[in-house]
Amino acid sequence: MSSLLIFLISINALNVILGLMILKKNRGSAVNRTFSAIIFLTVLWTGFNYLCDHPVLPELAIMWNRLVFTTAFLQGAFLFYFASIFPFCFRRVVRISKLILLPLGSMLAIISATTNLIVNKVEFLDWGTNVMPGALYGSFIGFMSITVIGMLVLLIVKYHRSKGLEKYQLKYLFFGFFITALITLTTNLFLPLITGNNQLAMFGPLSMVFLIAFTVYSIVRHRLMDIRLVIRKVILQILLSVIFLTFILGSIFAVATLLAKRIPDLKLVFTGAIAMTIALSFYNPLNKLLEKTANKYFFTSLYNYQATLEELATKLTKVIEMPRVIDLIVDTIKSTMGLDRAGVLLLSDERNANRYLIAKVVGFNEQNGVSLVRDNFLVQWLSNNRKMVVYEELDWMIEESQEDDEKSKLMRVKVNMKKIEASLCVPLISKDRIISIIVLGNKVTGDAYTVEDFRLLQTISNQAVVAIENARLYLQIQEFNKNLQNRVDEQTKEIKDQNTHLQELLKMKSEFLQIASHQLRTPLSAIRGLLSMQADGDFDKLPKIEYKGQQLKMLESSNRLSNIVNDLLDAMELEGGYLNFEFEPVALDEMIYAIMQELQPNYDKKKLYLKLVQPKEPLPKIEAEPKYLREALENFIDNAEKYTNKGGTTITLSRKNKHAIISITDTGIGIPKSDMPKLFHKFSRGDKSSYQHTDGSGLGLFIAKNIIDEHRGTIRLDSLGEGKGTTITIALPLTQPALPKDNKKK
């Protein structure tokens, strides 16, 4: 076997591996497929080239030669196509390549393989076979020049247009292609053309080593077609093989020459060494396979646990709601370990580390579970120790413990665990506190927990802590959002209500202004009109008695104006708190009699009665501000008359505990329920009243109410409805609290 053949075989073996790996990495990618095709064609081309010069049967020599050209045509077409699509497409070039060069190359390849148009004959020379060109040999030269040079040009253009990683990939790929193409074109195309023989054609295939080297380098360093990892593995494997081979050979030779003192049979040694190296390369996969199989039969759990952990981790990342997180944890643990019972307790009160709620229990007696979540010793113990508690281990822990106190505590834990039928308790600790406890029962098979089980539980609990913490936070955020929404709703409503109230006030104010301005202007226009007429001398022509009458009217109008102005000012002062209240003992009945006397003429005019009903036991004097109280009461009694057309008014005095009660009952138009709440507001009058008595300023009741308020009294309005009369009940305290002088309301 010649060294050339060995070299060619190694190159081609590497080539095949490379082609297969690239294809396997991404079978769908046109780039990978095309590159693999080029590699396989190159392998074939190299093989045919060798067979040309070393034909086993001389009559086949012409066929090998023709096949060399066939593969060369296809290589050319594919190289160009590859350059057009890698690493990005030049659309037009791709189209040319697909529509012209690939079909043309394939056609020429077929022609070359089946006819004598390219390779006419071969002549046998001492170094091998020489090609006698056929009629279309020129097409080979043309096609190969165009495709190979075109490919190199495309790679250069693309190199300039690309950036980063692609640039590096293109650079090395270009060097590989360039050197290989340069050598191959020289030895296999131009030299035969010039010299007339293709003696040096064998160097073409040899130059492939450059293409492979650069491609591999590009793959390893610059992620070309992204099979770095595989390549790395293969290189490591080869290195390992070489080291082993050297070591084996070295030891054989050393042993043979130093001990046996003779040179060993080289063939046997090489064969043995190569066989050993091949066997070694199977070490890793075989080892893994055996390990897996062994685990399957000897440690059932171990095999499942890996998968379980991965699965749980994946699932946990997808859920955020607490119930689903808990479901996942409980179900995973229970089913993987084959347990009869499993449950999770959650910290229910952030401030109390011993308060837990059952999040989920399966297979447990819930009543026992409930006893666990109350301030239970076991929970406390877990909180303090923060370690997994195993029921089976408690016995020897009790035996080993030195202190009696510790012993009794462990005993209690044991009792507690037995009570709730738990074999294992795992506290889940986050940021130095327990947020949850996993409680487990026994294995269905009756087996004991193994170290593997504990390791799995530890890992699961670490994942569970993160998941539960996340779910907690999520819950808190949701809660926060809900609260926030409620607060916003509440405040919006408040603002709306206030707004409505303000609008009502505004409406009342504008109504008041209308009424007040009218009320002020009417007496004013009478006074001014009458005075102007007097000035004009209009009254001079009137009889004396009529003149006097007009003067009285001026006075009447002035009084009216003055009343209204005073009302307005009173209201303003009351509202601003500027009135000075000086309390003194007042006999209520006397005050009421005086008011009645004053108002009697008005009542008489409308033929209404006005009477006072005294209590059986006379009322004591009350502490009051006589001027203002009289004003308020007069207002009520006057109002009663104004809104009554038939019947009359009854005033009743009585005493209730420390209050004097004055009830003023009329038989008037009454007050509709809807008017009642706003009656004591400033500027307000019942709707019905506005057309009846427009004299009032609309401030009477407001002023009266404020005066009663200043006396710390209360007013109640009762009316059975429209047309059914009204009762005003005023309660006044008999005494006023003594106030220091300077603390008095200003």
Added chain:
Amino acid sequence: MDFKKATTLLIEDERILCDMYKIKFDISGLRLLIANGGYEGLAMAKKEKPDLILLDIKMDDLDGFEVLKQLKADSKLSHVPVFLLTNMGEKGNAEEGLQLGAEAYIMKSKTVPAEIVSRVIARLNKI
């Protein structure tokens, strides 16, 4: 038209003012009829066919605007000029009154009786 032969109707429920205007109109040689309230005013207008109407707005029984609407709706009275004579603020009210067909909006507190008489005479002269 000779204002001395014309008849003016005052629709007004404020007794003091009615008396005051009556004296002034009498002295000025004008014939003034007085209606105490909206309903009475409408009835008198139909019966007496006045040449000019002075109309108060705020009245307890029937609002001046309502009276005005009915006057303008009555084919026999719609041509009679109406002066609104009121103490209601001008804002909004004057506009509404003029829109309903009143010719003038007179504020009682800002206009002494003599002025009213001269405005009435001026208007009657145009008829």
